[in-house]
Amino acid sequence: xxxxxxxxxxxxxxxxxxxxxxxxxxxxxxxxxxxxxxxxxxxxxxxxxxxxxxxxxxxxxxxxxxxxxxxxxxxxxxxxxxxxxxxxxxxxxxxxxxxxxxxxxxxxxxxxxxxxxxxxxxxxxxxxxxxxxxxxxxxxxxxxxxxxxxxxxxxxxxxxxxxxxxxxxxxxxxxxxxxxxxxxxxxxxxxxxxxxxxxxxxxxxxxxxxxxxxxxxxxxxxxxxxxxxxxxxxxxxxxxxxxxxxxxxxxxxxxxxxxxxxxxxxxxxxxxxxxxxxxxxxxxxxxxxxxxxxxxxxxxxxxxxxxxxxxxxxxxxxxxxxxxxxxxxxxxxxxxxxxxxxxxxxxxxxxxxxxxxxxxxxxxxxxxxxxxxxxxxxxxxxxxxxxxxxxxxxxxxxxxxxxx
Numbered sequence: 001x002x003x004x005x006x007x008x009x010x011x012x013x014x015x016x017x018x019x020x021x022x023x024x025x026x027x028x029x030x031x032x033x034x035x036x037x038x039x040x041x042x043x044x045x046x047x048x049x050x051x052x053x054x055x056x057x058x059x060x061x062x063x064x065x066x067x068x069x070x071x072x073x074x075x076x077x078x079x080x081x082x083x084x085x086x087x088x089x090x091x092x093x094x095x096x097x098x099x100x101x102x103x104x105x106x107x108x109x110x111x112x113x114x115x116x117x118x119x120x121x122x123x124x125x126x127x128x129x130x131x132x133x134x135x136x137x138x139x140x141x142x143x144x145x146x147x148x149x150x151x152x153x154x155x156x157x158x159x160x161x162x163x164x165x166x167x168x169x170x171x172x173x174x175x176x177x178x179x180x181x182x183x184x185x186x187x188x189x190x191x192x193x194x195x196x197x198x199x200x201x202x203x204x205x206x207x208x209x210x211x212x213x214x215x216x217x218x219x220x221x222x223x224x225x226x227x228x229x230x231x232x233x234x235x236x237x238x239x240x241x242x243x244x245x246x247x248x249x250x251x252x253x254x255x256x257x258x259x260x261x262x263x264x265x266x267x268x269x270x271x272x273x274x275x276x277x278x279x280x281x282x283x284x285x286x287x288x289x290x291x292x293x294x295x296x297x298x299x300x301x302x303x304x305x306x307x308x309x310x311x312x313x314x315x316x317x318x319x320x321x322x323x324x325x326x327x328x329x330x331x332x333x334x335x336x337x338x339x340x341x342x343x344x345x346x347x348x349x350x351x352x353x354x355x356x357x358x359x360x361x362x363x364x365x366x367x368x369x370x371x372x373x374x375x376x377x378x379x380x381x382x383x384x385x386x387x388x389x390x391x392x393x394x395x396x397x398x399x400x401x402x403x404x
Contacts, residue, residue: 008269010059011260014045014082015274016071017292020108024141024213027205029276029290030069037296041274042078044296046085048273048322051300053089055271055281061086063260063270064100066122072104076116082273083120099259101126101165106144106152114159124258125156126165126198132183136172141209146186153190163256165196170230172202173219180230181237188241195256199234200249201227228394235393245346248396265341267334283334285327298322331358339366339386340403343379343396348387362386369402 018038019030034041049056064086071079079102101124102117117125131137132146144152156164166187170180187197202221204210213219222230235245243251247265250258264270271279272288275295279286289295299321318325327333335358342349354362363370363381370386373379378392378399392399 007058007060009062009263010056011063011065011263011268011270012056012061012086013260013270013272013277014064014066014071015272015277015288016066016068016074016079017041017275018074019068019070020073020105021141021143022209024139024209025202025205026141027208028069029292031292034292035074038074038078040296042074042081044300045082045273048300049082049085049089052271052273056086056089059269062098063263064098065260066100066102068103070105070108071102072108072113076113079122080116080120083122087121099124101258101260103128104152106149109152109155111155111159114155114161118159118161123161124163124165125161126167126196127152127156128167129183129187130167130169131172131175131179132186133175133179136175136179139173140169157192162192162195164194165198165258166190166194168197168199168234170199170201170234171222171227173221175222175230177226177230177233180233184234184237188238193241196250196252196258197238197243198250199231199238201231231394247345248393262345265344267338267341279323283329284325285329286323286325289322289324295322334358335360335362335365336403340400343386343388343399343403346387348379348385351384351386366403373399373402 015029017028017030018035018041019032021032022030064083066079066082083100098121100122102122103126105128127149128142129149130140130142132149134145137145153164168183168187172179187194202210204214204219204221210219214221238251239245242253244254244257245251246257247261250261252258260270269281271281275288275292276290277288289298316325316327329337335354338354338357339349339362342354349362351362354360363386370379370381373392374381376398377389378395379386380389388396388399
């Protein structure tokens with residue numbers, strides 16, 4: 001019988017789609033008017049976990065990520081129940097070695113919730129600040145203030161959490177470089193300073209309030225050059241403050257990089273539970289339905305493990321129960337995706353690791369693509385690494401397109 005250390009790693013993602021108010025830029029599957037069904041929803045997630053226990057038992061669970069929505073907006077008992085359900089399957093490494101993250105928003109936590117999280121094994125908190133400018137927070141539809149964030153941060157510290165991430169945003173309407181300087185200064189001067197900071201550029205997504213405002217000429221965004229300057233400032237300031245820039249949007253005190261996200265960028269497997277959750281198992285990418293009624297009322301029976309032998313690419317996507325099989329990867333798909341994901345990381349793609357995984361040299365396999373990107377000064381290649389240049393960081397989408 002395999003011990004946990006001999007099993008392949010697995011990450012688990014839990015989607016909690018409840019939030020107090022939808023932000024103007026948010027296109028995630030979330031609801032501000034469905035709190036009355038939270039217990040029914042939690043029960044469905046538990047059923048889904050049990051339905052996939054035959055898969056979970058094959059792996060060593062090393063990370064769990066609870067995202068949303070706003071997971072901290074629901075009763076903490078629901079979060080505790082989900083984690084107990086996973087633990088009951090007895091798959092995974094020692095509890096104290098798992099990275100278990102929960103996303104929270106300022107003003108939605110209490111000391112009791114935090115105590116419940118800690119007792120359930122959660123050891124990493126990700127808090128959505130976005131900006132320290134209260135006027136900007138209102139302009140993007142956030143319901144909290146800087147003062148709410150500071151109170152929540154102090155509660156998290158008081159509860160004994162050491163591993164804290166703070167989310168910030170750049171490229172916001174009417175956001176100046178001075179606003180960004182203020183946000184960075186206030187965050188890195190927190191006591192203790194967060195172990196991890198994520199900095200995301202605003203993207204106007206379909207079916208969001210911001211998309212509608214843009215179409216009506218009611219939204220003025222900074223130009224590309226201004227946003228690049230904002231990004232450069234953030235990068236330089238955080239690196240000087242002791243943070244390692246390890247992925248396009250992510251900075252960490254060394255040793256506190258997000259293991260869950262890092263595993264995804266390393267193309268490791270993960271399984272998602274809840275509405276709209278995605279999974280990557282056995283080179284198959286699947287997604288749960290985005291229809292809440294369908295999720296709650298459809299059987300949790302999972303695709304048979306033999307589905308890869310039954311279906312081929314010409315049949316995709318394939319809907320089975322609450323899941324849709326979106327992709328069954330062949331070796332070429334897997335290699336391209338490995339390059340795309342790896343080039344999100346500042347350290348880039350290790351040539352030796354690529355050879356070890358695929359028994360091929362990426363330099364020869366992607367000779368044409370790499371030559372083009374190197375000529376355009378978007379990547380650099382040394383003895384064992386293919387990575388983005390400083391220019392490539394700004395134009396990463398152009399790089400990734402070569403591997404789609």
